[in-house]
Amino acid sequence: MTPAARLSATIEVIEAIDSQRIPAAKALKEWGTAHRFAGSGDRAAISGLVYDVLRRQASSAWIMDDDTPRSRLLGMLKLERGMNSDAIASLCDGGRFAPEPLTDGERQALASRSLLDAPPHIAGDYPQWLDVYLDEAFGDDRAAEAAAMACRAPLDLRVNTLKAKRDKVLGSLQHLGVTATPWSPLGLRIMLGADARNPGIQAEEEFIKGAVEVQDEGSQIAALLSGARPGEQVIDLCAGAGGKTLTLAAMMQGRGRLIATDRDKRQLAPIHERLSRAGVHNAEVRTPKGEDDPLSDIRASADLVLIDAPCTGTGTWRRNPDAKWRMRPGALDIRLKDQAEVLDRACALVKPGGRVVYITCSVLPQENSGQIRKFIGRHPDFSVIPPSQTASVLWARTDDFLAAVYVSDEGLLMTPRRTGTDGFFVSILTKR
Structure with missing residues (x-):
């Protein structure tokens, strides 16, 4: 396919997302099934274009003063891909499989309009109803913070220290362009270009033998901050597919008792194979059965309970840009209730002197500091451990890290x- 034909295909996919109200992944899959002539490179390029349009949906429409799939694509090419009107016009020439030529109005918009006077929710590309929440989180920086959440994310890997050392894996994966992550001592990073396909990590020998796992650096840091130690009894209360469970297992060096569970047993399906590949032998997966509590035998005995809480996922918009446009106000209320329930559930599991580590992949204060304040109000026997006390044991760059994150009385936000x-x-909370 030509670059111009890829633009036409992108408009088709965006139209399907709008009209059918379906996730981008499903729309792209259906387009690929209906257009089997498109090669893997074409599909990757179209996918990159579609997700970039979704990332810059509001600002692109603002630039073009029009909210159609075509206008959003044109605006994105200017804002995200850095193309000027002449470069865009050369692709939109009305030729075979190419989009129709630019109108005079489109040329003028591309040449003259900018985001200088755009309101924060436009400049930051997020739903307007979320502005009050992001204002509370970031104030005048909310547009800049949200714009950063609209950029494409790199591919981060975590080295499994049960099987390998980071320096060795850095060398063996050098052909993928990996570099060490700046904060996590276990992390590797692969930067991805606009049209780049995700490298086939699952086919790499280091992945097959369990030396690396795919995990965002922030997720790695969140697990490392828990301070899980060999010999402890540790519970991953919302284990899901097991990403943080694997990090905890490596921190425990195979010694102690690690229990992974989740209220949604479907989320646990991949964890068994992942634990086996990683060489984890001290983990027990407890799958819920009906209304029975899989942790009914545990009472005030855990050294650490980690809660990777169900949340709105606003912190993962870089990876799931269509999710922010499908998010509705009622979703926040549901998540707040879920979080309170799982925090209260953890209370009965942790022993005096033990720790509860509460993690969200959200930037909304209601799910973060607000939730912790309410929890301590219900459970005054818990108190927050200052982030400086936990981060200091993990990195040589502790001061730089603490200067980079947002630190509050309730925790830290990356x-x-x-x-x-x-x-x-x-x-990180401790039970007195």
Whole structure:
């Protein structure tokens, strides 16, 4: 396919997302099934264009003063891809499989309009109803913070220290262009261009033998901050597919008791194979059955309970740009209830002197500091451990890290703009 034909295909996919109200991944899959002539490079390029349009949906429409799929694509090419009107016009020439030529109005918009006077929700590309929440989180920086959450994320890997050392894996994966992550001592990073396909990590020998896992650097840091130690009893209360469970297992060096569970047993499906590949032998997966509590035998005995809480996922917008446009106000209320329930559930599991680590991949204060304040109000026997006390044992760059993140009385918040990670909130509580 020509670059111009890829633009036409992108407009088709965006139209399907709008008209059918379906996730981008499904729309792209259906387009690929209906256009089998498109090669893997074409599909990757079209996917990159579609997700970039979604990332810059509001600002692109503002630039073009029009909110159609075509206008959003044209605006994105200017804002995200850095193309001028002549370069865009050369692709939109009305030729075979190419978009129709630019109108005079489109040329003028591309040449003259900017985001200088755009309101924060336009400049930051997020739903207007979220402005009050992001204002509370970031104030006048909310447009810049949200704009950083609209950029494409790199591919981060975590080295499994049960099987390998980072320096060795850096060398063996050098052909993928990996570099060490700036904060996590276990992380590797692969930067991805606009049209780049994700490298086939699952086919790499280091992945097959369990030396590396795909995990955002922010997620790695959140797990590392828990301070899990060999010999402890540790519970991953919302384990899901097991990303943080694997990090905890490596921190425990195979010694102690690690229990992974999740209220949604479907989320646990991949964890068994991942634990086996990683060489984890001290983990027990407890799958819920009906209404029975899989942790009913545990009472005030855990050294550490980690909660990777269900949340709105606002911190992962770089990876899921269509999710922010499908998010509705009611979703926040549901998540707040879920978070309160899982925090209260953790209370009965942790022993005196033990720790509860509360993590979200959200930047909204209601899910983060606000949730912790309410929890301590309900459970005054818990208090927050200052982030400086936990971060100091992990990095040589502790001071730089603490200067980069947002630190509050309740915990710390990482953001793409400040730390180059996904957005993660971490609060570490101890039971007196």
